Amino acid sequence: MRVCVIGGGASGMMCATMIARKGHFVELFEKNEKLGKKIYITGKGRCNVSNATTGDEFLKNVVNGKKFVMGAITRFDYNDTTQFFKEVGIPLKIERGNRIFPESDKSSDIIKGLEKAMNWAGVRIHLNCIVQKIIVSENIVKGILVNGKEIFYDAVVVATGGLSYPATGSTGDGYKFAKELGHSIIEPVPALCAIKIKNEEFANFDNLTLKNVKLFAKNTEKTIFESEIGELDVGNGLLSGPLALSCSSYINRQDFTNLKLYIDFKPALSYETLANRIDREIIEIKSGTISDFLETLLPKSLIKIFAKKLDINITDKANQLNKEKRKNLNFLLKNSEIIPKELENFNCAIITSGGMNLKEVNPKFMKSKLYSNLYFIGEVLDIDALTGGFNLQLAFATAVTCASDFKDYRN
Ligand SMILES: Cc1cc2nc3c(=O)[nH]c(=O)nc-3n(C[C@H](O)[C@H](O)[C@H](O)COP(=O)(O)OP(=O)(O)OC[C@H]3O[C@@H](n4cnc5c(N)ncnc54)[C@H](O)[C@@H]3O)c2cc1C
Secondary structure (H helix, E strand, O other), rough: EEEEEEEOOHHHHHHHHHHHHOOOEEEEEEOOOOOOHHHHHHHOOOOEEEEEOOHHHOOEEEEOOOHHHHHHHOOOHHHHHHHHHHHOOOEEOOOOHHHHOOOOOHHHHHHHHHHHHHHHHHOEEOOOEEEEEEEEEEEEEEEEEEEOOOEEEEEEEEOOOOOHHHEEEEEEEOOHHHOOOOOEEEEOOOOOOOOEOHHHHOOOOOEEEEEEEEEEEEEEEEEEEEOOOEEEEEOOOOEHHHHHHHHHHHHHHOHHHHHEEEEEEEOOOOHHHHHHHHHHHHHHHOOOHHHHHHOOOHHHHHHHHHHHHHOOOOOOOOHOOHHHHHHHHHHHHOOEEEEEEEOOOOOOOOOEEEEOOOEEEEEEOOOOOOOOOOEOOHHHHHHHHHHOOOOHHHHHHHHHHHHHHOOOOOO
């Protein structure tokens, strides 16, 4: 068969390789002057290429499309990704949180590995080629229009990514193709991004990394998100860092009017244990000031903010804090309120939530339910996961699942 893959990102390169390995004629079209521009910036240049978890553990990290990707992540998991890269001379390693990286710590090696695999399999790669349209006739996909020229194929795979970091080439072209063909798109919204906040106290506040805290999101008292204990950055009018990124993926379709976020600075302590700790610290600090006392509980730069909220004078003696103020402090440490303004935009969002409507794609082969020779893989689909290597693993798994629909001519 003659197969066309649109997009030279993680999913497109993997899919093109796997189909070509079965003896098909595969051409891949990439609009950029080089392959894998987005892969290059992943994992802060180190590429967190997968995560050493499977099944339910993996699915816990999938935000949208859990059921849809179940088959794909079983078919092709992190062991397969590791084997794939080993075969092309790129060994991988597992780090904290089961995160998998190339041993070299270079994302460019992941791109090289994928490119090598395509070359070995005989994929024809066309760079600087913007696919403009998918050509159909009588409900069958016939080919593509690329750089003003029509080329005909037996099957077309859309691997154009989402809308995030558009400078890497993902500008939502796949959504346009899908809509033109009568498919529907779930409105794309930014995910895994920083959260702009309204709190004035943090507007001109230098960035502070909070360790071992928890973040909650509530909309009119309904809990929308509750993080694990982890790291959060606050400052310059933003919440960022791992907990904020995860939170963004759960609040990105919420109405922000009544949405509130809360930081728990002492997640390991119950209210009661914290109350006892407050009393104990005050006794131990003897004639020390409230400022000295608060330093035992909080980063220095937050002391003035807390004092203002509690309406206390930090130069007063710590033992002057009455029962009510201690109770208010306890509550504030467990529930510091943050008012979100909006999410950062697609230019800064690691991933796009939304995209190709999963109801219109058969997850067995990532095949369109409207056209028997059209496929959608990777981030163009309405699937998204948390950080940790899950998104790239999803790109690979959906790619391999698509390739499994093609007959193997080698045997
Ligand atoms: C800053 C950042 C860091 C990240 N870090 C990680 C990480 O460490 N681990 C992880 O798992 N995930 C990470 N991700 C997410 C991950 O990179 C993506 O989920 C993944 O790359 C999606 O792969 P894809 O092939 O579906 O799409 P993309 O990688 O976006 O590839 C799509 C390709 O299609 C091309 N294209 C688009 N339209 C056309 C057209 N009309 N004609 C021709 N070509 C076209 C684009 O130029 C692009 O090369 C990160 C993302 C960002 C932005």
